[in-house]
Amino acid sequence: MQSIYEELENQLRTHGPAKAVQRLCDALRERKDYHGLFYGLVLAKRIELGLPAIHVGSEQIPSEKIAPYEEAIREAARTVGQLFLEQNDLASAWPYFRMIGEHEPIVAAIDRIEPTQDEAAQQAIEIGFHEGVSPRRGFDLLLARYGICSAITAVGQAFNMPPDVRDHCVKRLIRALHAELRERLKAELSERGEHVSEDISIPELVQSLNWSPGEEFYHVDVSHLGAVTQYSLQLPPCEELELALDLCIYGERLSPRFRYHTDPPFEDQYRDYAIYLKVLLGRDIEEGIEHFRTKAEAADPENVGTYPAQVLVMLLDRIGRTREAIAAYSRYLAQADQRHLSCPPLVEMCQRIGDYAPLVDVSLRRGDLVNYAAGLLQMHRNVSGKRTDSGPKESA
Secondary structure, three states, rough: OOHHHHHHHHHHHOOOHHHHHHHHHHHHHHOOOHHHHHHHHHHHHHHHOOOOOOOOOOOOOOOOHHHHHHHHHHHHHHHHHHHHHHOOOOOHHHHHHHOOOOOOOHHHHHHHHHOOOOHHHHHHHHHHHHOOOOOOHHHHHHHHHHHHHHHHHHHHHHHOOHHHHHHHHHHHHHHHHHHHHHHHHHHHHHHOOOOOOOOOOHHHHHHOOOOOOOOOOOOOOHHHHHHHHHOOOOOOOOHHHHHHHHHHHHHHOOOHOOOOOOOOOOOOOOHHHHHHEEEEEEEEOOHHHHHHHHOOOOOOOOOOOOOOHHHHHHHHOOOOOHHHHHHHHHHHHHOOHHHHHHOOHHHHHHHOOOOOHHHHHHHHHOOOOHHHHHHHHHHHHHHHHHHHOOOOOOOO
16 A cells, blocks of 8 residues: 555656645545645645745745735635534634634634533633633633633633623623522522522522521622622623622621621622612612712721722712712812722713813812813813804805
8 A cells, every 4th residue: 555655756746746735635634634734725726826835935926826825825724724613623723713814613613612512612711711702602601611710710810801791791790699699598598498489589588597697607609709799880780780789788698707808988898889789770879879978078098098089980970970970070089190090080071071171170270281271272172163153154
């Protein structure tokens, strides 16, 4: 029996280069050497176009051959990438689709992967979530395969995650932890011999279980509870905020020993989180705003910092009370270093309401000449624009 090497020599002598390369590609397919097949397919096109078989250093390809050669490379990448996908080898397929800028086949493959598919699931998580190709599905696989602890860590370390993807991840975490807590509370109530309805809520469970004051217990990892409820504060109004509020109601019943120390204005961790979430949900708004306004008023910037004031500004702005947010910014943050603030910038809020007077005022007080001038110029432009729009038109 001839070796493949002898076959290639015979094909070359008898039928020429094109047949030899075709036999090479057939052999690479048979051996499932798909990395080699990629280069074999490219080699076939080089022979077809009359280019040298070996590409060394810089190469000047005739202009009329550039387009078909580049298309052959793309087609070779698609072919090889698809062959790897048929074997559920996403890690090997991804570089080829990435090279040609076609993510759709990888996204579709990740959608088909199940958490139980060991190596394929791990690859889908790495490419989908960590490399950002299909971050939502990648995170769902991570959560399903490795659990809440790993998922919380992943969210905490993904600093450049797009806001919409982060929201998706936090919502999934809330739902997962809420379901886990609810099942464990139901189990405890059942163990006490009490009837448990299928649709019973966590607040109802907490009330029915009625633990004694000072009783030490927890039903889910308290670090998970603290992290997930803290993450929930960044979500826009949604169903998951209601679930996060349930988690806070449970957290308020925990012994102080199982509540983590948090900085003002969330020093009474779950109670303060709950008040914040209720405002976002449109409940007890005035009481909630006053709660955080009092904390901002009482905070000593030298000891506590400006975070309580920033939280007040963020909360007011998030519920559409931007003018009040600007007033709070002017009162508490006029002298703060803007580079270290996490609340919306003053200039951004002024722009949204079309009023730059607060920017001029705060810039004057903090000695910020550039923003003072910019605010004045924008005010002048706004006034001039109104005069032009409303004033008489000159005839041509």
